[in-house]
């Protein structure tokens with residue numbers, strides 16, 4: 001299997017000598033092409049820091065992160081911008097859509113920034129919109145559609161450039177349970193049909209149960225790993241709850 005992501009012995013410190021926080025404490029893992037991996041952990045365990053380091057928003061203190069064969073810890077800012085545009089797709093809890101642009105323009109912008117030929121843009125936007133069932137929302141503005149639709153527009157923007165890796169940070173955090181389920185079903189088919197590789201941070205066991213594999217982080221370290229295998233989603237959900245209980249929380253408070 002082709003490793004899309006290799007995280008090798010990374011550490012991340014914040015602060016200075018007198019007041020140091022070790023947010024990530026020697027984490028290593030790999031994600032294969034086409035995998036859907038979840039990251040869970042209590043508040044303050046290092047999930048966001050880990051995602052920020054992988055998404056090139058933050059730097060690691062030591063260790064290496066290799067995405068699609070490129071060691072991103074060595075890249076300088078201009079190359080890093082290009083790398084981000086070409087290789088990564090982002091989905092955030094609060095959508096991060098531009099309210100002054102239509103949903104169509106929000107999706108098209110990702111292609112323009114990447115340097116896509118203008119003649120290809122329309123067909124690419126329409127194809128991805130059809131896939132995510134947001135065709136009717138394309139000519140509206142983000143403030144004219146529901147939260148669930150907004151997150152599908154944001155997902156369209158993330159995948160339209162055909163990135164090697166999609167990074168999702170609490171993608172269902174602002175959605176009601178029906179919209180969350182719809183979005184996760186789309187993620188599942190994106191992953192199955194288009195072989196999109198997804199790395200998703202979530203504190204929610206239901207959301208995590210759609211992944212194939214989950215890494216649990218505690219105090220900046222990988223504490224446990226669960227593989228869905230042949231489990232149904234519901235069986236996997238129950239196993240996730242068991243690990244959460246072991247980690248010392250229930251589904252709602254600590255995670």
Ligand SMILES: Nc1ncnc2c1ncn2[C@@H]1O[C@H](COP(=O)(O)OP(=O)(O)OP(=O)(O)O)[C@@H](O)[C@H]1O
Pocket residue numbers: 014015021022023041042043044045046047048049050203
């Ligand atoms: N910019 C920063 N400066 C100093 N310390 C930080 C900074 N960002 C995070 N930390 C610390 O690093 C540790 C990990 O934080 P992080 O935000 O990665 O956790 P998290 O698992 O994402 O938490 P949550 O679920 O609450 O978002 C915490 O102790 C946090 O206080």
